[in-house]
Amino acid sequence: MSEAEEIETAQAANTAFYHAVAEGDYPAMAQLWATTVPVVCVHPGAPALHGLREVTQSWRVILADPPGLTHSSSRVAIVRGLAFVTCLEHIGNRTLAASNIFVWEDRDWRLVLHQAGELPPLDTETSTAGNRLH
């Protein structure tokens, strides 16, 4: 697969991830995570979850009441055969910055890490608060 194809298929995997979230499709979500490497998921405002069982269980709970999430501005880099995808997530008028990292496994891209963190609202003076932390 050329790097252009790797990028295109990783974009598709990232879209499939957000489709599963939007649809509350737990089986599709569970299928998207890697099974042969350790996986990590850092939901906004929460500590890291480790391991397939803990990660998929968190999504089972979340997808029982899907958060109405869309995504934009996705960008893919291939690093040593892994796909690093960054994008923005949108829930109502809230925006989050997300990183989704995929490994190639069983002829498809599978998630090894997802982390999302909320951005402050653009229209308040808190909009640069995050940078004060580090």
Added chain:
Amino acid sequence: MSEAEEIETAQAANTAFYHAVAEGDYPAMAQLWATTVPVVCVHPGAPALHGLREVTQSWRVILADPPGLTHSSSRVAIVRGLAFVTCLEHIGNRTLAASNIFVWEDRDWRLVLHQAGELPPLDTETSTAGNRLH
């Protein structure tokens, strides 16, 4: 290098990262980032920064007034030769969840991705607010 050695040296690289933050040591920080692969940094409450120049410039600004940050609970997994480190960051009474991903480059671990997001205070009813987003 055995996987145990990979984990031990990745822990050391992660510690070096936080040492550079605590000391406001910009040259050490700049040295820690990979130069042969695309790098990403997602500061808390901010969108992703892409590329070595943009990422190191953000740290130059931050380290001019070091945030007094410590870390704990670090955990390393080696995934296809990359080191995935998760840990908690502490700034005063604030806690953040961080992911630091390193590639082996030029005989050392170098950062390819850093993302940190703040956890809500434990002593308020907002402590599970993050999970409401997704």
